[in-house]
Structure formats: C-alpha cells, structure tokens
Amino acid sequence: MSYPTFSEISTGLTWMDHQEALNLLYQHEVLNHKLIWACARNHDLEAYALPDRQGCLLWDPRHQHMRVSVLGEHAQFPASFLQEAALLEGPECAMQKIVEAHPNENSSSRTSLIYTLENQDLQMDREFRRLRPDDVEVVNWLIQFNAETRGRTLTRAEVLKMLYASYREFYILEHRQKCAAVAAVNRWTLHYQSVSFVYVPPESRGKGFGRRLMASLSAFILQERKKNALLFADPDNAVANVLYQSLGYQVAGKHVSVLAGGQGQDAERRGPSAEHQLL
Known part of the structure; x- marks a missing residue:
C-alpha cells in the first residue's frame, strides 16, 4: 500500500x-x-x-x-x-x-520537561548492576510499567524484545540480593545519553530505591559513558521532579505532543513524559 x-x-x-x-x-x-x-x-x-x-x-x-x-x-x-x-x-x-x-479546539497537547545533568559528583551504588537473564521479575515490572504509565498491556514476548534491544540497556538496583528497582539507558547523541523506563514496584516504593538507582545510573552515564545525562519528566509528577533536581538535573526545555482532532489518544495518551514511575 x-x-x-x-x-x-x-x-x-x-x-x-x-x-x-x-x-x-x-x-x-x-x-x-x-x-x-x-x-x-x-x-x-x-x-x-x-x-x-x-x-x-x-x-x-x-x-x-x-x-x-x-x-x-x-x-x-x-x-x-x-x-x-x-x-x-x-x-x-x-x-x-x-x-x-x-x-484547533479539537486538539489536545501534553508537555514534558527535558532535564539534563552535567558534571555532578555522584557515586555508583555497590548494589547497582546490569540486568541479568535470571532477573525474571523485571518482565512483570515492565508489563506493569506500561499498564500504569502508557495505558496498554504488553505481552511477555514484547517485553523481552524491549529488554534485549541492541540500543537499550537495563540496569538494576538490588536490596538484600533481590531486585528493587529498574531503569534503562537508551537514546544517545554526540553529548547526551537518555534515561528511561525508571520503575520501582509498588512494594518497594517510599524506601529510597528510586533515588539510589537514579544516582547510580546518572553516575554511570557521566563517568563510564563520558556523556551528559538526559531525561523526560511529567511536570505534574512532583516526587520525580524533586528527585531529579536534588541529583543536580536542570530543566533545559520542554517537549510537546499534540494530538490533532483527538486522534490516537489511546496509543499516545501517556506522551513522552510518562517514562518514569518513582512513587
């Protein structure tokens, strides 16, 4: 066609x-x-x-x-x-x-904050590591992540494809030898690499795991990848925004999505800002 x-x-x-x-x-x-x-x-x-x-x-x-x-x-x-x-x-x-x-009165828009991080003295947690094949719980986490933030349910096959995409790497924060939080690094440009899929499961929230993971992942990008860190955030997610700013992230601009005439709202209703679930 x-x-x-x-x-x-x-x-x-x-x-x-x-x-x-x-x-x-x-x-x-x-x-x-x-x-x-x-x-x-x-x-x-x-x-x-x-x-x-x-x-x-x-x-x-x-x-x-x-x-x-x-x-x-x-x-x-x-x-x-x-x-x-x-x-x-x-x-x-x-x-x-x-x-x-x-x-166009029938259009709807969604705005995300663009955060960047440069030259911060952050340390990688000793319980921070890359995702392993035996971290089976992460598959269910990413299914939950997409349901909570993107309004759609993925199959296990779709999640596995996401986990092992060549341009994306997932990292874990452990607690007592169990996975406590997950996040990914993916898109990169000449000077930046982005953070996405930040997720803390409900039973682990409110214990500081999100902060430890974000600090470690940011340090990894700055120190190991020799790039600046970048992420997109929902302006209404006060918890996440306070966390990013406390780590040294600064707002560099805004990203806007416009659904003309209300088309595609089910597929795109989360916008680019819903890549993080830290509550």
Missing part, C-alpha cells in the same frame, strides 16, 4: 536526506534529542527543511506522525500542518508556534 508524501500535501518545504536533517537538528542537540534519534534510526521517515532552512520536519507517512524542530524565531509553517497530521511533536518553541498559528 502506498502513502502520499508530505510534499504532496504541503508547500514551502524542501526535501532533505537524513544526514542534512541530522546536521540541522544537532544545532540544538538537547531540545532535538528525540528527533535526532528518530531521524538516525528510522529511514522510513521523510525529512524536509522549513522555509529558509529555519528548522527541520520529520514526517512518518504511514502514521501521519510529524516531528518538528525550529532553529529560528521567524520560521513559517504550511497551513495544512494540523489538518494533515494525526500526531505532532517537538520542542515547545516549535509546537507553540504551530498551535498559535493554527488553533
């Missing part, structure tokens, strides 16, 4: 190859972290430059998913953006302009 290209439904855009798109996105590496990763890994995406090369647009023709970056203050957007795309996402500076220029 063929899908129309974005050039067929919008004007004022210039097609780019992936390397050109990556070069533009790298100008604002932190805010464009998710876009850089999508562009680098998914060559089914189509890439376009906004007029006067003031930004980059990544278009998924199959799912009508659009990711937008803005590099200048006066970037212009085709009027058909909200009409044609079911889901839009990008840095707040880009998304705010689109929504303000083309208001």
Whole structure:
C-alpha cells in the first residue's frame, strides 16, 4: 500500500536526506534529542527543511506522525500542518508556534520537561548492576510499567524484545540480593545519553530505591559513558521532579505532543513524559 508524501500535501518545504536533517537538528542537540534519534534510526521517515532552512520536519507517512524542530524565531509553517497530521511533536518553541498559528479546539497537547545533568559528583551504588537473564521479575515490572504509565498491556514476548534491544540497556538496583528497582539507558547523541523506563514496584516504593538507582545510573552515564545525562519528566509528577533536581538535573526545555482532532489518544495518551514511575 502506498502513502502520499508530505510534499504532496504541503508547500514551502524542501526535501532533505537524513544526514542534512541530522546536521540541522544537532544545532540544538538537547531540545532535538528525540528527533535526532528518530531521524538516525528510522529511514522510513521523510525529512524536509522549513522555509529558509529555519528548522527541520520529520514526517512518518504511514502514521501521519510529524516531528518538528525550529532553529529560528521567524520560521513559517504550511497551513495544512494540523489538518494533515494525526500526531505532532517537538520542542515547545516549535509546537507553540504551530498551535498559535493554527488553533484547533479539537486538539489536545501534553508537555514534558527535558532535564539534563552535567558534571555532578555522584557515586555508583555497590548494589547497582546490569540486568541479568535470571532477573525474571523485571518482565512483570515492565508489563506493569506500561499498564500504569502508557495505558496498554504488553505481552511477555514484547517485553523481552524491549529488554534485549541492541540500543537499550537495563540496569538494576538490588536490596538484600533481590531486585528493587529498574531503569534503562537508551537514546544517545554526540553529548547526551537518555534515561528511561525508571520503575520501582509498588512494594518497594517510599524506601529510597528510586533515588539510589537514579544516582547510580546518572553516575554511570557521566563517568563510564563520558556523556551528559538526559531525561523526560511529567511536570505534574512532583516526587520525580524533586528527585531529579536534588541529583543536580536542570530543566533545559520542554517537549510537546499534540494530538490533532483527538486522534490516537489511546496509543499516545501517556506522551513522552510518562517514562518514569518513582512513587
């Protein structure tokens, strides 16, 4: 089945190859972290430059998913953006302009804080280690994680595929030789590596395991990977935000997802901010 290209439904855009798109996105590496990763890994995406090369647009023709970056203050957007795309996402500076220029009362949005961490004196806990094949309880944890934060139930096969993806590594904090919390490092760019899937099961919450895990994982990224740490957080999750800030994380910007016309809300209702469950 063929899908129309974005050039067929919008004007004022210039097609780019992936390397050109990556070069533009790298100008604002932190805010464009998710876009850089999508562009680098998914060559089914189509890439376009906004007029006067003031930004980059990544278009998924199959799912009508659009990711937008803005590099200048006066970037212009085709009027058909909200009409044609079911889901839009990008840095707040880009998304705010689109929504303000083309208001749609049927659209809904979700905002995530983008945190970064640099040059902090953190230590790796002696009970911090990489996930092992015998850590079987983690499979159920990730099923619970997706049910709690993403509103969907994964099969064991789907979770195992997630656990052993080549671009993602899961780490564990132990307590009395049992797993107490889990988290992953995955997307990386030139200077940053991101943290996601932070989960403490209900029976282990409120005991400081989330903090110990996050401190260890952050130290691992800074000291072993020689990169800065990055994560996305729900602005309404007060517990998680206090924790990140206490470890030295600072807000570098915001990431916004817009569901045009209410489409795809079941699949995307958690947004990028619900990758952490620390309560």
